Amino acid sequence: MWKPPRPWVIERSVDPSAADAATYLTTHVRSQRPEAASVSTGKPAMLDKLRERIHIFCNMGICRDEFGTHNFRIRILLKTLIAPIIKLDDMLVSMRTVYATADIMVEEGPRETIIVPVSPGGSTQLDFNVKPCNLGQTPTADQKKLFANRNNAGSTDIVIYFVRQTIPPLNGCAAFPAGMPGAVVTRNASRWTLAHEVGHVLGLSHIAGEKNSNGKCVTPDFTRLMTGCGTSNIAGTPTITAAEIAKMQSSPFTKKC
Numbered sequence: 001m002w003k004p005p006r007p008w009v010i011e012r013s014v015d016p017s018a019a020d021a022a023t024y025l026t027t028h029v030r031s032q033r034p035e036a037a038s039v040s041t042g043k044p045a046m047l048d049k050l051r052e053r054i055h056i057f058c059n060m061g062i063c064r065d066e067f068g069t070h071n072f073r074i075r076i077l078l079k080t081l082i083a084p085i086i087k088l089d090d091m092l093v094s095m096r097t098v099y100a101t102a103d104i105m106v107e108e109g110p111r112e113t114i115i116v117p118v119s120p121g122g123s124t125q126l127d128f129n130v131k132p133c134n135l136g137q138t139p140t141a142d143q144k145k146l147f148a149n150r151n152n153a154g155s156t157d158i159v160i161y162f163v164r165q166t167i168p169p170l171n172g173c174a175a176f177p178a179g180m181p182g183a184v185v186t187r188n189a190s191r192w193t194l195a196h197e198v199g200h201v202l203g204l205s206h207i208a209g210e211k212n213s214n215g216k217c218v219t220p221d222f223t224r225l226m227t228g229c230g231t232s233n234i235a236g237t238p239t240i241t242a243a244e245i246a247k248m249q250s251s252p253f254t255k256k257c
């Protein structure tokens with residue numbers, strides 16, 4: 001008898017509570033994550049097509065994970081130069097929780113620790129100049145060097161680099177060289193920084209009306225993911241507006257399930 005193919009990312013038939021999401025992620029999703037060795041590099045376009053076919057075949061138009069069923073998905077890869085204070089898994093749970101409210105599943109590709117030498121054969125660089133950190137800016141030499149590390153990433157995959165510091169000091173920066181979608185997250189980042197920076201990559205701006213003409217936060221809104229006044233002040237799960245959701249779903253880096 002013909003049976004529908006099993007979805008790629010589903011492992012449980014019950015609807016677990018958010019409380020055990022972290023346990024699920026470590027025991028199930030991590031174990032299912034394809035390992036670096038299983039994916040060849042150098043032909044991202046071909047890999048993209050293959051991944052796309054596998055996805056469509058296996059998921060029959062629906063993405064499902066611990067956070068529900070979704071009509072859209074993005075794929076991110078986490079590359080660590082130095083581990084952030086908040087654990088990667090905790091940032092990922094926060095991100096998946098808030099992206100689920102935008103009907104977007106966050107898939108994760110192979111995770112790896114990378115070394116970006118200051119000079120060939122030199123010691124690891126940990127701090128990166130991202131000035132002025134505007135979307136579409138001319139990339140700095142540091143950004144070019146960092147974002148060139150796209151091992152296992154397809155052309156629409158978003159690569160996150162965990163560094164010690166940015167210059168100037170920020171929690172993260174989502175300015176990326178053309179054709180290399182990604183963001184930098186620093187060691188002192190909050191649990192919402194990952195979700196916030198990827199929000200920028202998907203086309204979101206900071207919310208309007210929080211700052212005065214001198215750039216001082218006078219009326220911050222810490223209920224929103226895209227606050228420009230510091231995600232470390234967010235309490236509870238932040239919100240994304242309908243207009244922001246529409247923008248995220250129509251990003252070139254977001255795919256239909």
Ligand SMILES: [Zn+2]
Nearest residue numbers: 196200206228
């Ligand atoms: Zn921001």
